Amino acid sequence: MPHLPTDALPGTRDRLIAAMTDALCRRGLHGIGLTELLAQAGAPKGVLYHHFPGGKTELAVASIDDVVARMLAWLDGLLSRHEDxxxxxxxxxxxxxxxxxxxxxxxxxxLATVALESTPDDHALREALARAFATLRERIAQALEQVGEPRESAQGVAALIVATYEGGLLQARVAHSTEPIQQATQTLLTLLAARAKR
Known part of the structure; x- marks a missing residue:
C-alpha cells in the first residue's frame, strides 16, 4: 500500500472547515489570510487545494454548508422535544x-457575516448563502405546517423568524448587548403565539 500523503489524512478537511467557520464568525471571509487560516487548521498550504481546488472560496462554501447542517440538526433536536x-x-x-x-x-x-461582505461577483458564495437561508426557512415552514399552519403563511412566518434571528444577532453583536435580539425575539414570538390562538 502506498504511503498516504499528509493532505489525505483523516480529519484535515474537517479542521480546515472548522478554522474557516471560526474565521467567518469572528472576522469574516476577508478578515483572515490563508497563512493564518492554515496555521489555525494545523495544515500545510498544499492541503487546502487538495481538499478544496477552488481555494478559499470553495472552503468558505463548504463551511457555510457545514454551519447550516449543524443549525438544522440543532433545530431538529428542538422540534423533536417541543410540540410547539x-x-x-x-x-x-x-x-x-x-x-x-x-x-x-x-x-x-x-452566514450574516459573509452575506454582508459579499459582492455581486461572489457568485458561489451568494448561491451558498441563498441556499442556506432557503433551507432554514423551509425547515421551519415544514414544522409550522405540521401543526396546521397553511403553506403560504407558514413560509411567511418562517421567513420572519429567520430574519429576526439573523438581524437580532447582528444588532446584538454591534451593541455588545443581548437586548436587541431578546427584545425582537420576545416581541415576535408573543405576536405569533397570540396569532395562533385566534
Whole structure:
C-alpha cells in the first residue's frame, strides 16, 4: 500500500472547515489570510487545494454548508422535544444569543457575516448563502405546517423568524448587548403565539 500523503489524512478537511467557520464568525471571509487560516487548521498550504481546488472560496462554501447542517440538526433536536414549533424557535434563538454573549460578542452568525461582505461577483458564495437561508426557512415552514399552519403563511412566518434571528444577532453583536435580539425575539414570538390562538 502506498504511503498516504499528509493532505489525505483523516480529519484535515474537517479542521480546515472548522478554522474557516471560526474565521467567518469572528472576522469574516476577508478578515483572515490563508497563512493564518492554515496555521489555525494545523495544515500545510498544499492541503487546502487538495481538499478544496477552488481555494478559499470553495472552503468558505463548504463551511457555510457545514454551519447550516449543524443549525438544522440543532433545530431538529428542538422540534423533536417541543410540540410547539414557536417554542422550539424561541429556544433556538436563545441558544444563539447565549453563544454570542459567551464570546464577548465577537463571534456572530457566519452566514450574516459573509452575506454582508459579499459582492455581486461572489457568485458561489451568494448561491451558498441563498441556499442556506432557503433551507432554514423551509425547515421551519415544514414544522409550522405540521401543526396546521397553511403553506403560504407558514413560509411567511418562517421567513420572519429567520430574519429576526439573523438581524437580532447582528444588532446584538454591534451593541455588545443581548437586548436587541431578546427584545425582537420576545416581541415576535408573543405576536405569533397570540396569532395562533385566534
Amino acid at each position: 414549533p414557536i417554542e422550539a424557535a424561541r429556544q433556538w434563538m436563545q441558544a444563539a444569543t447565549t453563544r454570542l454573549s459567551s464570546t464577548g460578542f465577537h463571534a456572530g452568525c457566519p
